[in-house]
Amino acid sequence: MIxxxxxxxxxxxxxxxEITATLSHKYIMHGWGWKWHKSHHKTNSSWFETNDxxxxxxxxxxxxxxxxxxxxxxxxxWIGAGMTLYGILYFIVHDGLVHQRxxxxxxxxxxxxxxxxxxxxxxxxxHGQKNSVSFGFLYASQISKLQAKLKCHKRHHSNKNAATKxxxxxxxxxxxx
Numbered sequence: 001m002i003x004x005x006x007x008x009x010x011x012x013x014x015x016x017x018e019i020t021a022t023l024s025h026k027y028i029m030h031g032w033g034w035k036w037h038k039s040h041h042k043t044n045s046s047w048f049e050t051n052d053x054x055x056x057x058x059x060x061x062x063x064x065x066x067x068x069x070x071x072x073x074x075x076x077x078w079i080g081a082g083m084t085l086y087g088i089l090y091f092i093v094h095d096g097l098v099h100q101r102x103x104x105x106x107x108x109x110x111x112x113x114x115x116x117x118x119x120x121x122x123x124x125x126x127h128g129q130k131n132s133v134s135f136g137f138l139y140a141s142q143i144s145k146l147q148a149k150l151k152c153h154k155r156h157h158s159n160k161n162a163a164t165k166x167x168x169x170x171x172x173x174x175x176x177x
Contacts, residue, residue, distance in 0.1 A: 005075070009079060009082065013085075013086070014086045025135040030132060032154070033153045047101070059087070098114070098116065115140060120134060122147070
């Protein structure tokens with residue numbers, strides 16, 4: 001019966017990791033941790049980017065949790081197993097499928113993987129730290145909702161720029177003739 005609990009703990013951890021990764025991506029990587037993450041939003045010909053330091057941190061945390069679990073702190077080894085499974089899924093979907101960081105140049109044509117692919121491409125459509133959409137890695141909102149959000153951000157940004165130009169024009173001194 002313990003294997004049922006261990007399996008359940010592992011699967012629940014995968015779900016919790018997606019939530020954690022989404023929130024970390026939105027509020028840390030696109031917040032105060034942007035200095036590392038911005039390398040991921042630029043064209044990079046190297047196999048390593050500064051953003052990969054986040055993976056290193058999560059890997060060290062996972063290894064530590066598995067180690068503590070192996071020392072008798074149940075259920076930590078199963079939480080660590082869930083974190084490892086999430087890391088594998090992340091590597092396959094995000095690094096491999098979306099960013100083509102491994103040699104299989106496959107772009108999905110339909111279904112769940114196509115949905116994730118499009119949503120993440122929309123995430124990268126915004127160049128910069130703010131106003132991005134779709135921060136998840138294994139889950140993404142409906143494409144139509146993401147498109148509407150992007151359109152709203154774009155409209156808001158262009159209205160803000162127009163208002164700034166008007167304000168600057170109004171206070172700009174005219175040259176004396």
